[in-house]
Amino acid sequence: MTSVDTTIRRITNGEAPGDVCTTDLREAPWTFDVGIPSYGPGSSMFDAIPQSSPLQGEIPLEYREASADELHRRILAAKEILGDRVLMLGHFYQRDEVVQYADYVGDSFQLAVKAKASPSAEAIVFCGVHFMAETADLLSTPEQAVILPNLAAGCSMADMADIDSVEAAWEQLEGLYGDMEAKDADGLVPVIPVTYMNSAADLKGFCGRHGGIVCTSSNAETVLEWAFARGRRVLFFPDQHLGRNTAKAMGVPLERMPMWNPRKAFGGNDAEALDEAKVILWNGFCSVHKRFTVDQIARARAEYPDVRVIVHPECPMPVVDAADSSGSTDFIVKAIQAAPAGSTFAIGTEINLVQRLAAEYPQHTIFCLDSVVCPCSTMYRIHPGYIAWALEALIGTADRPGEVLNRITVTDDVAEPARLALERMLAAKPNHTVSV
Template sequence: MVESICAAPTIRSIEVPPPPTWPELSEEARAALRARILRLLAERRAVLVAHYYTDGELQSLAEETGGCVADSLEMARFGTESDAETLVVCGVRFMGETAKILNPEKRVLMPDLRATCSLDEGCPADQFSAFCDAHPDHTVVVYANTSAAVKARADWVVTSSIALPVVEHLTARGEKILWAPDRHLGRYIERMTGAEMLLWNGACVVHEEFKSFALERVRRLHPDAAVLVHPEAPAEVVDQADVVGSTTQLIRAVVELPHPKFIVATDAGILWKMRQVAPDKTLIPAPTAGAGATCESCAHCPWMAMNALQNLEQVLLTGDQEIQIDPAIRERALIPIRRMLDFARQRPARA
């Protein structure tokens, strides 16, 4: 197996925003705000598409109004199937871009267009294109957490729920793979498939902060707990997992496994859905801290936190946070995304 890391910008070069602060709302004010949003969604013929990592109130509102709460693969599918004129994507920018790529005729809004992703930011399209040009004999596979311009340079786009079967498929055909941007997910796929992969040097600022030694302490405190890990985490954290998988796969594990407790090593936003589907289970966030860490975690994407009821109402009122994509880039990016969706229909993602 051959591995190469390119000289990409390191994760430390990415400016991480401070957590947003929103005014405290009384119960009465919050109920009134939700009521206004419900009215605006109906007036705008709009539907909410929310990721599992967003605030629980947004997930609840999406479900209540016939929208979608899902991982990025299911978010992409939902947008193409909805008859709504406007998609309001509560997540990060690459999710809004994917929705627009698949639905050019629809208006795609986001509560805050500045909500980006460290993986996206750490993979500039010009540098990535040069890396691809230097390895023309490789099939280019990019994670969904990338810009439309990076997707336009790819042969395949994958999400964490479908990456393994896609790479297995390509390896069986004898193809060499250039992978971007998450090196931890790439290394996990290498180990699971034996694929020959060149890896871009990117990482998620949330998942990279999980600490293996702190996780070991929590496991000792809760020996009856199963450990659930997203494959964007470092290998020494993944190695301690009972289940490694996408957000959807980890939620399914909480329901299906018999364990009374689960230590969860992914963005804390997922806990809202886990508590909803398995209210009898005890959920313990995996630690991102060092000495003294037990069950507390600050694992929450600062860009996901930019989505809130307040700016959701604002974007529905003004429509001024609209996703726009150059038509030429959109057409090229559509090809690998469609390839992923077609593959998913023919061969469901690994459970």
């Protein structure tokens, strides 16, 4: 199997045909871990990053200069010594050079649930991004340490909705709708806040405090049903596309889904539009899934008339409408697993998962809709060098006791309401009878 990492190096070295979105992808991620914060090369490289975003800082030279073979040996040796004391979790979008060490691979929600179901592990090394590690800390025991190998592995979508902006929006909406806890004649409050799993813990806490809930890409419809049963309308953040695609499939008209721009008064809307709103969409997006287009789908269909196009619901609405189906990463994996041999798939999601599926299911033809290799910038910040550094620190040496590096913790004042919002999500069941 040729990994995305190897593909990028071959293309940028002129050893293979193809295009990458930036040749900086061939550089080691620690090249971008010093100085000012950045998302790094890849799909989010042009997104504006909050200057308060964490910097990883330089890891020891021995890890930066080690060969791939040496890092491989050291990681395996460390895992052997640590045994069940450590649980390694890997997101679907991680590079193959990282996923190979994971004890469990899945989407953000599956990995959080796995963390919760593994109370015996002393440490959880989360090979993903910051909000995922926060969620694992929320659901794991207080005694467990959640480690993010590279602190600079954030998420540009998650950063598009921050607690100050959401609280400011809530205050403006309260000025328009009145008491946010007051129920009308139908027993509905004015607004229910819904945050996507891909958000910071303090936004999950905001939802917990204000009667709201968390959703994932696989249960967004169920969560919106839950919210519509309790509120006249929903404030959905940070991803506009998941909110729009889900609500549209449920029958909500587009004209009742105004966009909220946090840089404008009332999100750039007038009072009438907000009064008529059913879903208020935050102006956020995933830079990976924004790359997919209707033209790409048309080209795939022209080249492969029998192709099945599956895209992630974080893609723009025209792309989702043009595809044969849309769903979470787990949905995509299961669709490919269930397909008869000889099927052809064009997939609209992160390239590491697509290329891995193509290798794991050679009986199918599987390719990424976007021909330009451009992985998730922040997932790409995790590298075997950081994993070896974090694992060997846990072991310690004869002269130095083991220590936890890059521990991710959520303070109690945030954690308690955030867990409440997550528990509401876990308890929500499909209804399909709620009027929208």
